[in-house]
Amino acid sequence: MTPPSSATAMPSGTAEAIQRLVAIMARLRDPESGCAWDVAQDFASIAPYTIEEAYEVADAIARGDMEDLKGELGDLQLQVVFHARMAEEAGHFTLAxxxxxxxxxxEARHPHIFGAAPATDAAGVRASWETIKAEERAARRETGALDGVALGLPALLRAEKLQRRAARVGFDWPDAAGPRAKVAEEWAELDAAASPEARLEEFGDLLFAMVNYARHVGIDAEAALRAANAKFERRFKAMEQRAPEDFATLPLAAQEALWQAVKDAE
Structure with missing residues (x-):
């Protein structure tokens, strides 16, 4: 068993590169000579940028653009350094x-690598990981099954995580027939909703039910919607390119014909 202390050494130049970025952020945040914009920021104002950079990392991966991925990972790393710098200034913690x-x-979540636990297969590793995470939540006094599911997650992803947590304690349909029927039920309730507030609520229930059905049939709802977005964007741009004149000036029938032509060409 390889102890943590003998893990692979940090690649040459990594520590220096991190220290350079830390120093740059400290300079930017200097209240006397720093950048006015950077100095004015706080955790809440930076959080949206952190989320945006994470999505841009995912986008670069989806496109297979390694050069762009390098840059986007740097942008995401900057977010970590930014938050850590603000925390250090307030006396909470440091980047270290x-x-x-x-x-x-x-190390704690991989006892089969860094501890005395025996080696296991992927399923065993996953089960051990979940057990350790549950122990960590208990140590934080997060005793409820749904405690600790981050509010900042995309709504579809958070819905799936909430459902999976509930399923762990037995609150789940035995098969896909239940959530499929629930989708039909929620759709009918949406159709019957008589006010904007009711329609908003029922539409949310329908989306939640759709995520539950997707989970039962092995579909990642978040990934499916991203793929649908990408397909629509690709087809729409192709329509604009095919349009004999400004696309916005075409009647709907002509736009629909272009849409069908793009679909048929795929």
């Missing part, structure tokens, strides 16, 4: 504390 915390967590 952030890195140490995740390093300890990864």
């Amino acid at each position: 504390d952030v890195i140490d915390t995740i390093a300890r967590k990864m």
Whole structure:
């Protein structure tokens, strides 16, 4: 068993590169000589940028653009350094504390690599991971089955995580027939909704039911919607290119004909 202390050494130049970025952020946040925009930020104002950069990383991966991925990972790393710098200024923690915390967590969650637990297959590793995470939640006094599911997650992804947590304690349909019937029920309730508030609520229930059905038939709802978005964007751009004149000036029938032509050409 390889102890953590003998893990692979950090690649040459990595520590220096991180220190350079830390120093740049410290300079930007200097209240006397720093950048006015950077100095004015706080955790809440930066959080949307952090989420955006994570999505841009995912986009670069989806496109297979490694050069872009390199840049986007740098942008995401900057977000970590930014948050850590603000925390250090407030006396909460440092970037070193952030890195140490995740390093300890990864060692603790891989006892078959860094501890005395026997080696196991992928299913065993997954089961051990979930057990350890449950113990961590208990240590944080997150005793409810749904505790700790981040509010900032995309809504479809959060819905799936909430459903999976509920399923762990037995609150789940035995097969896909139940959630499929629930989709039909929620659709009917949406059709019957008589006010904007009721339609909003029922539409949310319908989306939640759709995610539940997707989960039961092995579909990642978030990934499916991303793929649908990408397909629509691709087809729409192709329509615009095929249009004999400004697309916005075409009657709907002509636009529909272009849409069908693009679909048929795929």
